Amino acid sequence: MSGPDAAAAAAVVTAATAETAATAETETEPETGARGGAQDEERGTTAAEWTADDDWTDEALALLRALRAPHRRNRAKQVAFALYCTVLILLVWGGVPSFGLFLQTSMGADYTGYGPGLLAGLPSGTAAAGLAVLLLAVRDGLWRGPVVPPRATTDWLLAHPVRPRPVLRPWFWLSCGLALLPGLLAALGGMVALGLTVRTGLPAALAWCLVGGACLPLLGVCAGLLVQRDPRAARWARRLTPYAGALVVAFAVQSALAVAGHPVPWLERVELWSGPWGWAGIAALAPTPAAVPGGPLAAALLVLPTVLGLVLADRAVATVSLTLLRERARTAAGVLAALRTVELRAARLAVSGASGDGGRWRVRLPAPRRPRLVLYWRDTLSLLRTPARLGRAALLAVPALLCAVPAHDARGPLSWAVTGLALLFGYQALAQLLEPARIETDDVRRASWSPYPFAGLMLRHVVVPTALGLLLGTAGAVAALALGGGTAAWLAPLAVPPLVAAGLVNACRGAARRDLLYRSPQPSGGSTGVLMFTAWYAAGPAVTVPLLALPFSAVLRDGSAAGLLRAAAFGLLLAAALLQWARLRAAALPRQARPGEA
Numbered sequence: 001m002s003g004p005d006a007a008a009a010a011a012v013v014t015a016a017t018a019e020t021a022a023t024a025e026t027e028t029e030p031e032t033g034a035r036g037g038a039q040d041e042e043r044g045t046t047a048a049e050w051t052a053d054d055d056w057t058d059e060a061l062a063l064l065r066a067l068r069a070p071h072r073r074n075r076a077k078q079v080a081f082a083l084y085c086t087v088l089i090l091l092v093w094g095g096v097p098s099f100g101l102f103l104q105t106s107m108g109a110d111y112t113g114y115g116p117g118l119l120a121g122l123p124s125g126t127a128a129a130g131l132a133v134l135l136l137a138v139r140d141g142l143w144r145g146p147v148v149p150p151r152a153t154t155d156w157l158l159a160h161p162v163r164p165r166p167v168l169r170p171w172f173w174l175s176c177g178l179a180l181l182p183g184l185l186a187a188l189g190g191m192v193a194l195g196l197t198v199r200t201g202l203p204a205a206l207a208w209c210l211v212g213g214a215c216l217p218l219l220g221v222c223a224g225l226l227v228q229r230d231p232r233a234a235r236w237a238r239r240l241t242p243y244a245g246a247l248v249v250a251f252a253v254q255s256a257l258a259v260a261g262h263p264v265p266w267l268e269r270v271e272l273w274s275g276p277w278g279w280a281g282i283a284a285l286a287p288t289p290a291a292v293p294g295g296p297l298a299a300a301l302l303v304l305p306t307v308l309g310l311v312l313a314d315r316a317v318a319t320v321s322l323t324l325l326r327e328r329a330r331t332a333a334g335v336l337a338a339l340r341t342v343e344l345r346a347a348r349l350a351v352s353g354a355s356g357d358g359g360r361w362r363v364r365l366p367a368p369r370r371p372r373l374v375l376y377w378r379d380t381l382s383l384l385r386t387p388a389r390l391g392r393a394a395l396l397a398v399p400a401l402l403c404a405v406p407a408h409d410a411r412g413p414l415s416w417a418v419t420g421l422a423l424l425f426g427y428q429a430l431a432q433l434l435e436p437a438r439i440e441t442d443d444v445r446r447a448s449w450s451p452y453p454f455a456g457l458m459l460r461h462v463v464v465p466t467a468l469g470l471l472l473g474t475a476g477a478v479a480a481l482a483l484g485g486g487t488a489a490w491l492a493p494l495a496v497p498p499l500v501a502a503g504l505v506n507a508c509r510g511a512a513r514r515d516l517l518y519r520s521p522q523p524s525g526g527s528t529g530v531l532m533f534t535a536w537y538a539a540g541p542a543v544t545v546p547l548l549a550l551p552f553s554a555v556l557r558d559g560s561a562a563g564l565l566r567a568a569a570f571g572l573l574l575a576a577a578l579l580q581w582a583r584l585r586a587a588a589l590p591r592q593a594r595p596g597e598a
Contacts, residue, residue: 057163064157090185098192105196115197119290121259123268123281128251129186130216130277135244137179137220138227138237143354144332145228146175146221147320151329158322165318168325172225172317176310179217187213190284204287208295212280215302219276222309228328229320238356242391249395256402276302327354342512342533345438375450375457379436379464389432393472396429401476401492408488408556419553423545426492427499429472433465434500437507444590458508458586459579462500469496486559491552491567498544498571501578505540508585510592512537540578547574 065072105111140146149158149171158164190209194200227233251271254264272278272292279298286295331354338347363384368377383389403422407415437458440447450457473493480489513536517529535542551567 055161055163057166060157060160060162061166094185094188101192101196111196112199113197115199117259118193118197119285119288120261120263121255122285122290123272123278123292124251124255124258126212126281126284127271127274127277128248128255130212130280131244131251131275132248133216134220134223134277135241135248137217137224139241139355141224141227142234142237142356143351144328144335145320146224147172147228147317147325148328148332149325151326151333154322154325154329158325163318164320164322168317168320169314172221172313175224176218176221179221180214183213183217184210194284194288198288200287208283208286208299211283211299211302215306216276216280218306219302219309222306222313225313225316225320228324229316234356242388245391245395249398253398253402256405260405272298276305342514342517342537344512344537345442371451375460376464379461382436382439383433383464383468386435389435390468393429393432393468396425396432397472397476400425400429401480404480404488404491404556407553408559411557415553415557416549419556420545420549423495423499423548423552424541426495427502427541427545430465430469430496430499431503431506433468434461434503434507436464437461437504441507441510441586441589453587454590455583455587458504459583461507462504462579465503466496466500469493469500472496487561487564488556488559490564491555494564494568494571495548495552497575498548498578499541501575501582502540502544504582505543505578505585506538508582508589509536509539510585510589540582544574544578 101109101111147168149168153167158167187206187209190213191202191206194205194209195202227237254267254271257263258268269292272282273294279302282292282295282298283302285291286299292298331350335347335350338344338350363381365377365381365384368374400422403418403425407418407422410418440458440461444454447454447457452460470493473496476492477485477489480492513533516533516536548571551563551570555563555567
């Protein structure tokens with residue numbers, strides 16, 4: 001809803017309210033509800049309660065529909081074009097290859113060899129995916145939520161005596177529709193996978209997969225609305241997020257172990273019946289040879305709460321406070337503006353601040369007696385007071401270790417690719433520990449207390465992340481050795497120095513180089529600006545991960561001590577080169593900031 005349109009509707013409502021208030025009878029029973037109380041609290045005064053005669057909601061919405069008719073037609077064309085492009089991409093990249101696989105199956109190709117592994121990993125894998133969907137929906141409710149109208153609606157229209165439910169309901173159902181799209185795609189992917197590997201009938205596979213693919217996203221939207229409107233639910237969501245994230249990783253680890261031939265059947269049964277995330281797995285397994293007893297019951301347990309949740313959520317839409325809607329609309333607009341200007345860190349900080357993730361633990365460490373240790377004391381204290389970063393680093397280290405297992409058995413380019421994926425997860429884990437360095441580069445004036453040059457100060461910021469990363473990598477190597485891993489398990493701590501140095505390179509990149517988006521060395525051959533910007537934005541890992549993947553994949557394949565020593569030497573040399581690169585970038589940051597300060 002655009003500003004002028006909402007302002008016009010608000011003016012009509014204001015004029016109508018004033019006219020009816022002048023002629024209304026004093027004995028008319030006022031309409032009670034949470035809306036009037038919320039408006040009184042927001043205005044800080046005792047506002048006159050409005051009656052049914054003051055309700056011009058239908059007229060205001062009719063006026064808006066008339067004013068927005070040309071805009072609505074243009075928006076419909078844009079949406080239709082976007083849907084056309086989406087369907088075309090899905091057909092080209094998904095439909096045509098799937099049809100080709102089924103055609104090869106009809107000509108004698110056999111993909112059933114992948115069936116046992118798929119069925120083994122499906123119980124824990126669907127539990128991990130379902131819990132992740134619900135967790136993402138709840139986290140979305142902490143900063144945005146499924147009911148977020150535009151700022152013009154919250155600032156102009158809803159501030160007047162207008163019933164909020166007719167205004168807010170379309171936004172809730174729009175969120176439901178958008179949430180259904182990935183669920184539908186997941187159901188189609190499950191149908192293709194089961195049809196190819198297990199030879200399940202396609203209609204049955206699609207129907208059973210749709211139970212989880214449709215119900216879980218809709219349940220997530222309802223949970224997001226509950227978190228959005230209820231502060232107590234939001235507090236519980238923040239408290240339970242670390243445990244839910246740990247469960248997602250644990251389910252994923254169990255799924256990988258099951259595929260590798262180490263299933264735990266009794267634990268899988270517990271997970272499948274533990275909640276909606278497991279009921280979706282029971283439904284997906286129903287048409288397969290590995291069906292779990294109680295498939296129809298699990299489907300009913302998913303469908304009935306989803307329908308009930310949608311009905312209750314539809315009624316609860318009107319109870320979201322106007323103050324909260326204004327805050328969420330401003331946050332969503334700020335995040336969108338940051339994304340449009342490619343300020344990804346600003347968008348991430350805005351989401352984190354609105355989600356309430358800025359909470360810090362009150363941890364105290366004795367101050368060091370030597371001045372040279374103050375910086376390391378500050379970095380350690382900063383990380384200890386934000387345990388969420390330490391937790392994310394530990395959780396992201398798990399898939400990094402898991403990806404190293406298939407890299408051990410793979411050969412050729414596949415081994416190099418899987419090793420690169422493991423290193424990428426390791427980089428993401430260590431990047432969580434470099435937040436003090438990123439805060440330092442957000443505003444170089446913060447470093448005015450330091451006796452070191454800015455470049456030297458930034459190099460000292462890698463000491464604490466490297467020490468913590470070595471502890472984490474050593475713990476992972478010991479766990480891998482306990483599970484039967486070979487000498488290649490010590491690659492985990494050896495990868496820490498170059499990956500931390502790559503993170504420092506990224507931390508010192510400075511202001512976003514949006515000019516790269518509009519550059520192209522070959523204008524006649526199409527723009528390469530997006531590739532250039534991506535290469536600048538992710539320069540550290542883009543250089544480090546491919547270079548490290550070559551020697552590390554060789555060690556994972558043969559496991560020789562000589563190869564391990566060569567990989568360690570190469571990693572240290574690469575770390576030194578990356579630190580020099582980071583020093584040069586950091587030295588340029590104060591010079592870039594001076595024009596803005598002036």
